[in-house]
Amino acid sequence: xxxxxxxxxxxxxVVLNQRVLMLVACDVDALCACRILQYLFQCDHIMYTIIxxxxxxxxxxxxxxxxxxxxxxxxxNCGANLDVIEMLQPPNHMVFFICDSHRPVDVxxxxxxxxxxxxxxxxxxxxxxxxxxxxxxxxxxxDEDEESNDSEEDSEQPPGKxxxxxxxxxxxxxxxxxxxxxxxxILLEYTEFSGHGSSAALLLYELAWKMSKDTNDLLWxxxxxxxxxxxxxxxxxxxxxxxxxxxxxHVSRLNHRPENSETFSINCLRILFDQELQLALYRHWSxxxxxxxxxxxxxxxxxxxxxxxxxLREFLADMGLPLVQxxxxxxxxxxxxxxxxxxxITKHADKYGISSQxxxxxxxxxxxGYRNKFCAEDVVHSCEAVLQRMGKDATMSGNFLxxxxxxxRNKPEKMTEGLELAKFQLKTLVTQVQKFMDMSPVxxxxxxxxxxxxxxxxxxxxxxxPQLLTRLAKFTLEAHCLETRLKKAKLLPMVMAINLPPERGxxxxxxxxxxxxxxxxxxxxxxxxxxxxxxxSHILQDYFDSHVIELKLEDKxxxxxxxxxxxxD
Numbered sequence: 001x002x003x004x005x006x007x008x009x010x011x012x013x014v015v016l017n018q019r020v021l022m023l024v025a026c027d028v029d030a031l032c033a034c035r036i037l038q039y040l041f042q043c044d045h046i047m048y049t050i051i052x053x054x055x056x057x058x059x060x061x062x063x064x065x066x067x068x069x070x071x072x073x074x075x076x077n078c079g080a081n082l083d084v085i086e087m088l089q090p091p092n093h094m095v096f097f098i099c100d101s102h103r104p105v106d107v108x109x110x111x112x113x114x115x116x117x118x119x120x121x122x123x124x125x126x127x128x129x130x131x132x133x134x135x136x137x138x139x140x141x142x143d144e145d146e147e148s149n150d151s152e153e154d155s156e157q158p159p160g161k162x163x164x165x166x167x168x169x170x171x172x173x174x175x176x177x178x179x180x181x182x183x184x185x186i187l188l189e190y191t192e193f194s195g196h197g198s199s200a201a202l203l204l205y206e207l208a209w210k211m212s213k214d215t216n217d218l219l220w221x222x223x224x225x226x227x228x229x230x231x232x233x234x235x236x237x238x239x240x241x242x243x244x245x246x247x248x249x250h251v252s253r254l255n256h257r258p259e260n261s262e263t264f265s266i267n268c269l270r271i272l273f274d275q276e277l278q279l280a281l282y283r284h285w286s287x288x289x290x291x292x293x294x295x296x297x298x299x300x301x302x303x304x305x306x307x308x309x310x311x312l313r314e315f316l317a318d319m320g321l322p323l324v325q326x327x328x329x330x331x332x333x334x335x336x337x338x339x340x341x342x343x344x345i346t347k348h349a350d351k352y353g354i355s356s357q358x359x360x361x362x363x364x365x366x367x368x369g370y371r372n373k374f375c376a377e378d379v380v381h382s383c384e385a386v387l388q389r390m391g392k393d394a395t396m397s398g399n400f401l402x403x404x405x406x407x408x409r410n411k412p413e414k415m416t417e418g419l420e421l422a423k424f425q426l427k428t429l430v431t432q433v434q435k436f437m438d439m440s441p442v443x444x445x446x447x448x449x450x451x452x453x454x455x456x457x458x459x460x461x462x463x464x465x466p467q468l469l470t471r472l473a474k475f476t477l478e479a480h481c482l483e484t485r486l487k488k489a490k491l492l493p494m495v496m497a498i499n500l501p502p503e504r505g506x507x508x509x510x511x512x513x514x515x516x517x518x519x520x521x522x523x524x525x526x527x528x529x530x531x532x533x534x535x536x537s538h539i540l541q542d543y544f545d546s547h548v549i550e551l552k553l554e555d556k557x558x559x560x561x562x563x564x565x566x567x568x569d
Contacts, residue, residue, distance in 0.1 A: 002109075002110065002111075002112060002113055002116050002117055002118055003118045003120065003121075003122035003125075004097075004117050004118060004119050005122075007119060007203070007206075007207040007210070008207060008210055008211055010117065011097055011117065011119060011207075012040070012207065012211070014072070014095075015046060015072045015074075015097075016044060016046060017046070018046070018047075018071060018072055019047045019048070019049075019069060019070055019071070019072075020041070020046060020047070020048045020049070020070070020072050020073070020074055021048070021049050021051070021063075021066055021067065021070045021072070021073045021074070022034065022037065022048055022049065022050045022051070022073075022074045022076060023051050023053055023059060023062055023063065023073065023074070023075050023076070023078060023079075024050060024051070024052050024053065024076040024077070024078075024400075025052075025053060025054065025076060025077035025078040025544060026052055026053070026054045026387050026396060026399070026400055027077055027228070027387070027467075028224065028225060028228040028380055028383045028384055028387070028403075029077055029101060029199050029200050029201055029225040029228055029229060030076045030077035030078075030200060031383060031387070031400070031403055031404065031407065032199075032200075032201035032221040032222065032224055032225040032228075032407065033076050033077070033099060033199075033200040033201040033203075033204050033221075033225065034050060034076055034404070035218075035221050035404065035407055036201055036204045036205055036208060036218050036221055036222075037074065037076070037204060038050070039208070039213075039215075039217075039218060040204075040207070040208055040211070040213060043213055049066060049070075051066060052396060052397055052400035053078060053396075054396055054543075055542040055543055055544075056082065056087070056541075056542050056543075056544070057542055058396075059075075059078055059079070059087075059088075060087060060088060063088050063090070064088075067090065067091075067094070070094070071093060071094060071095065072094075072095050072097065073090075073094065073095070073096045073097070074096075074097045074099065075096060075097070075098045075099065075100060076099050076100070076200055077099070077100050077101060077102065077200050077544070078100060078102075078544050079096070079098045079100055079109075080098050080100035080101075080102045080103070080105045080106065080109065080118070080120070081100075081102045081103070081104065081105065081106055081194070081544070081546070082106055082109075083106050083108040083109070084096055084098070084106075084108075084109060084116060085108065085112060085115055085116070086108065090115065092115075094115060095114075095115055095116075095117060096115060096116050096117065097117045097119055098116065098117070098118050098119060098120075099119035099120065099200045099203060099204065100120065100200065101120075101196045101197050101198060101199060101200055101229070101234070102194070102196060102197075102544060102545075103124075103125075103126075103194065103195045103196060103197050104125075104126075104127075104128075104190055104191055104193075104194070104195075105118065105120070105125060105128075107128070107129060107134050107135075107187070107190070110125075110128060111131055111135065119200075119203060119204075120197060120198065120203065121197065121198055121203070124197040124198060125197075127189070127190055128190070129186045129187065129190055133182070133183065133186050134183055134186065134187060136179070188526070191525075191526060192523060192526050193521040193522065193523050193526075194521065194522050194523075194525045194545070194546045194547065195234075195235075195519075195520055195521040195522065196229060196234040196235055196520070198243065199222070199225040199226050199228075199229055199243060200225070201221055201222050201224075201225030201226075202222045202225060202226055202243055202246065202247070204222075205218055205219060205221065205222035205250075206246075209250065214250070214254070215254075216254050216255065216269045216270075216271060217269060217409070219247065219250050219251065219254055219271060220269065220271055220364075220366050221407065222247060223247060223251075223271065223363075223364050223366075223376050224376050224379045224380060224383075224407075226240065226243040226244065226247065226376075227240075227363060227376035227377055227379075227380055228380045228383075228384075229243075230361070231377060231380060232467075232471075233474065233520055234520060235520050236518060236519065236520045237518075239520075241362065244362055244363070244364075247364075248273065251271050251272075251273065251364060254271070255270055255271050255272070268368065269366060269367075269368045269409065270366065270367050270368070271364050271365075271366050272364060272365055272366075272367070273362070273363075273364055274363060274364065274365050274375070275342065275360045275361070275362060275363075276360065276361045276362075276363040276365070276375050276376075276377065277341070277342060277345070277359065277360060278294060278296060278297075278358065278359050278360065278361055278377075279291060279294045279297065280293050280294045280377075280381065280422075280426055281378060281381055281419060281422060281423060281426075282330055283330050283331070283373065283374075283375070283378065284329075284330070284378065284419050284423075285329070285330065285423060286326060286327050286328055286329055286330060287321070287325075287326045287327075287330055287333070287341070288312075288316075288323070288326040288327045289327075289423075290330075291303070291312065292312075292430065293423075293426040293427065293429075293430050295474070295475050295478060296358050296359065296478075297354065297359065298430065298479075299475075299478045299479045299482050300352065300353060300354055300482075301315070301352075302437075302479070302482065302483065304430070304433065304434035304437055304438070304479075305437075311352070315348065315352050318348050318351070319341075319344040319345065319347075319348050320337075320344065321337060321341075321344070325337055342360075345359065346360075361377075363375060363376050363377065364376055366379075368409055369412075371412075372409070372412055372415075374415070378419065379406070379407070379415070381418075381419070381422040381426075382406050382415055382418030382419050382421075382422055383403045383406050383407065383418060384422070384467065385418050385419075385421040385422035385424075385425050386399055386402045386403040386406055386417075386418045386421060387399050387400065387403045387467075388425070388462070388465040388467055388468055389402075389421065390461050390462050390464055390465060391461075402414065402418075403418075406418045425462060425468065428457070428459045428460075428462055429468070429471065429472055429475060430475075431457065431459075432453060432457060432460070432463070432472060432476075433472070433475050433476050433479055435456075435457070436451055436476050436479070436480070437479055437480070437483060441454075442476060442480045444486075444492070445495075445560060445563075445564050446564040446567070446568055447492065447493075447564065447567040447568050448492050448493045448494065448495050448511075448563075448564075448567055449477060449480060449489075449492050449493070449494045449495070450494070450495050450496070450497075450560070451473075451476060451494070451496050451497075452496070452497045452498065452499075452507075453469070453472070453496070453497070453498040455499070460498070463498050463508075464498065464500060464501075464508065466508065466510060466543055466545065466548040469496060469498060469508060469510050469548075470510045470512060470545075470547075470548070472496065473494045473495075473496035473510055473511075473512045474494075474512050476494065476496065477493075477494040477512060477514075477515055478515055480494075481515050489515075490514060490515040490516040491514050491516050492514055493511060493512060493513055493514045493517075493523075493524070493567075494511070494512050495509060495510070495511045495524070495560075495563070496509070496510055496512075497509045497510075497551075497556075499553065500550070504550075505552065505553055506540070506550045506551060506552055506553060507550070507551050507553055507556060508548070508549075508550055508551075509528070509548070509549050509550070509551050510524075510547060510548050511523075511524030511527070511528065511547045512524075512547070522546075522547045524546070524547040525541070525545075525546025525547050526546075527563060527566055527567060528541070528546075528547070528549050528563070529541065529546075530562075530566050531559055531560075531562040531563040531566055532559065532562075534562040534565070534566065535555070535558040535559050535561065535562035536555075536558070537551065537552065537555035537558060537559040537562070538551070538552040538555055539551050539552070539555075539559070
């Protein structure tokens with residue numbers, strides 16, 4: 001196996017004084033990892049080229065256009081679950097360093113000893129097949145082919161000579177068939193579920209620390225990346241807590257105030273641990289709006305219903321929070337109320353069926369200057385909003401560069417712009433959930449729930465983004481499970497679709513796990529693939545997340561029929 005154990009010696013020292021091509025996926029973890037690598041490369045004057053990508057096709061095109069003169073390529077949050085060498089057909093001298101949280105890792109990448117180096121933790125890999133179970137020597141296959149040809153020649157001989165047919169060749173042919181069947185079964189079990197491992201930014205921050213080049217700014221990037229994984233349900237809570245525990249000693253070390261020091265520079269970046277409220281952007285919004293646009297608590301109160309809004313007002317009244325205070329900006333609230341909100345919510349949560357564990361998250365916030373105080377979740381929302389910006393003037397590379405600016409604390413105006421865009425996306429998302437609940441277009445297709453986003457909403461085009469459509473699917477699933485009377489509603493997954501622009505002639509489809517499943521794994525990648533094969537449908541699995549596909553419109557009906565049959569088995 002080719003897992004890199006010493007990142008400095010086996011990766012960083014190798015690319016030192018070389019030109020490096022960095023192909024970076026468009027997600028927050030990859031963005032933070034990219035910033036960390038940029039800083040390290042600039043420290044040592046390493047020449048690099050960064051190309052943002054969002055699909056497999058863009059990965060192939062970016063490599064083809066930029067690989068000349070390069071010996072080393074770094075893939076950030078892309079490539080792990082692909083056969084990189086087969087797909088890109090690189091020159092023999094080229095080496096790929098893959099720092100990717102997507103799982104499972106393709107077996108061809110794991111067992112390529114020459115051109116692939118995996119920047120990830122080996123002990124996170126589950127159920128990796130043994131080499132002999134998935135690969136055979138080429139010489140053995142050639143011998144079997146020759147014996148097969150010989151047996152064919154023997155069959156053309158007179159009857160007397162046919163009796164001398166090579167029995168060993170038949171036995172080897174039978175063994176090969178059994179081996180191939182076993183290989184298919186093993187690979188299907190290995191790739192059946194997709195998921196995520198440790199954050200790429202976290203691993204690269206630890207590299208910076210081992211090289212004594214870590215700073216508070218780099219540490220904050222790692223915090224943001226780890227938080228993004230959790231709030232987007234890429235990892236379980238236990239995995240998130242473990243990652244936070246790995247970062248806590250670094251936070252204490254880099255933010256320790258000496259005993260004889262009474263002052264701290266106001267412009268100095270400080271990271272502090274906190275039990276963070278899981279309310280979307282509440283420091284930059286009103287408390288009332290934040291509650292209405294936060295998935296967990298909005299679904300608990302069913303805020304899109306009149307009775308739900310009434311119950312929410314009762315909750316606020318029980319806590320002693322005047323509605324006037326809750327509906328103005330959080331920063332303008334009465335300081336005594338603002339400072340005691342966490343205690344008041346904790347005190348009254350049980351009465352309204354709210355779990356403190358689901359409402360509070362161990363996390364960190366950052367402060368610099370007099371006005372700039374952000375929690376990690378705020379930064380995630382701001383970056384994601386910019387990365388997923390849709391519209392005529394929006395481009396993938398432009399969004400990527402603007403998202404990098406959001407992470408630059410010297411450009412606070414970019415953070416503010418991202419937060420405003422995030423509010424708009426959350427409002428559009430909740431409006432769409434309310435339409436689903438009011439018009440009841442969420443229906444059961446056998447073993448899963450299904451819904452389609454209609455174009456009657458003028459802002460529906462934001463759901464052309466796979467990330468936003470996935471968030472909508474998860475929000476809708478939770479809301480629907482709390483409204484429906486079906487007892488096993490939480491045991492059923494959700495498949496959501498939206499028709500792309502007419503010129504594309506296809507629909508974007510995402511699948512999310514059941515609400516009762518806390519494993520953060522997804523089975524829809526293989527299920528979609530098998531449904532397409534069974535029904536003869538045309539799909540495009542071009543995204544790095546296998547649970548996202550594009551499906552030809554004319555194949556939609558037969559594809560969902562096949563998917564229903566597969567998930568019922």
